[in-house]
Amino acid sequence: MARTSRLLASVAALAIVASACGGSSSSDTTAAASEKVAASFTPVQAGKLTVCTDAPYEPFEFQAEDGSWTGFDMDIMTKIATANGLTLNVSVQGFDGILLKLAAKECDVVASSVTITEERAQSVDFSNGYFDSFQSLLVRNADKDTLNSLASLKGKTIAVQTGTTGEAFAKANATGAKIQSYDDASAMFLALESKEVDGVLQDFPINASRAVKQGTSTVSVKFTEGQKAEQYGFAVEKGNASLLTVLNDTLATMKTDGSYDEIFAKYFG
16 A cells, blocks of 8 residues: 555654564443444344454554553454444454454454465455555664674574464575564563564564664664565455455545544554
């Protein structure tokens, strides 16, 4: 999407590189519809749009200080719930295996910065892509001039999150590096801070957000080797055509009425 260029421009001063995306708690976030519209699909919980997500994963899915769900994905999900006369119900799950929760009827939608891939599309159906991304590397500020390419990672230890496209990308492209997989995103950042790993390879917007949050202690380094275009999509159970239509129609409306751009600007400038 062209909108990604705005994200790149807003964090260009950070010099960044990119990549892709635990527990199991549930909480309801009220999203009272201004008009009661009957949902055109049957939700797993009556009156609710139940969303599985791996959180916190800023700036896409996290909780505000008051406990309400926010972030780019969550704001879109709230809009979709409201448009269909539903309230948002969030179930926090580990990313590895999160798509299995759909067939298990534990959620209606997986909204968790999920990259659309052919392999994943064999077991779930995806909405139209709603966000463009690519892989990046988050390193300590002192290493920004030396760890700035795939070749420079030889002999280094790189953190990735289990089950993500970042993990697959690192294993396929970071020749000679030790790949350390973590179930939880926050564990990767802690490992970087404690110098257990030399870098974190994952989605660009996540690393960009983390670099800003931590100030001068970390920086995202941009590289382009081996990159393929990635798009995030919302996942539903295979064959759930009615819900897929709801997602795609609402996303299309949001892009037409400007509400998508408003949410994008809120988190990415």
